[in-house]
Amino acid sequence: MKKQTQQGSTATKWILIGISFLFLLVMLVVPLFEVIYRSLKDGWELYLSALTAEYTLSALKVTFIAAITALIVNTFFGVVAAWLVTKFDFRGKNVLMTLIDIPFSVSPVIAGLAYIMTFGRTGWAAPFIEWINDTFGTDIALVFSVPGVALATIFVTFPFVSREIIPVLTAQGRDEETAAALMGASGLTIFRKITFPHMKWGLLYGMILCAARAFGEFGAVYAVSKARGKTFTLPLEIDALYMAGSSDSITQAFAISSLLAGLAVIMLILKNIVEHYGKRNDI
DSSP states (O other), X not given: OHHHHHHXXXXXXXXXXXXXXXXXIIIXXXXXXXXXXXXXXXXXXXXXXXXXXXXXXXXXXXHHHHHHXXXXXXHHHHHHHHHHHHHOOOTTHHHXXXXXXXXXXXXXXXXXXXXXXXXXXXXXXXXXXXXXXXXXXXXXOSSSSHHHHHHHHHHXXXXXXXXXXXXXXXXXXXXXXXHHHHTTOOHHHHIIIIIHHHHHHHHHHHHHHHHHXXXXXXXXXXXXXXXXXXXXXXXXXXXXXXXXXXXXXXXXXHHHHHHHHXXXXXXXXXXXXXXXXXXXXXX
């Protein structure tokens, strides 16, 4: 009876493994290979020309500007928010943690439209922006511009860093910080010597997730972007080329898609490296 049970468990295990690998093959591996095949089927010349086209380089530049801006802002916010909610007690803590999770539940397109209704020509903040431009001679535009793309990217990515740090600091507790404070250590010293060493791997992991999400964002950026070659990111450029419908433009769309896939692979490698060193550090 015991032997039959073991055989049944082994069979169940291999069936589940087979289903998992089949699912990954159909849903991930085959589509990625299709992207690579379609991008290279007309030769390296067209592939390289698609990657070095003016619109592609502009979209790559805007993508990196938005991703780096979101990474810097969300890293700062994530560290501050995680430190606040795990090391201090205050009224409204649960409200703050709920607000952090809003981008997980709100459609990115809605977020983009919200920015338009806030900072666009008919938005409530438009008179204030116009006053700044008139007073200081500036030309600030927070929608249909690169800053608008960066703002939309910040919105959809800001939970990732804080949500990776909060569980780490919660598990750490407050005993070490409390002891250091009683011994006369300053807040900055406590953070640098005690808090940060515990959170550094979670911070790096969250930063990688934030950057990966920023590179692939479409919906929110689509709402606040306007001109191809000026405010388009790589996902928008791929959509524009594919919707053009010609054979060359579709091939170019797949070529740029392979570039995004390459960035995703790099993010995955970095993620695994951070996970490896993080687990080894815990041990």
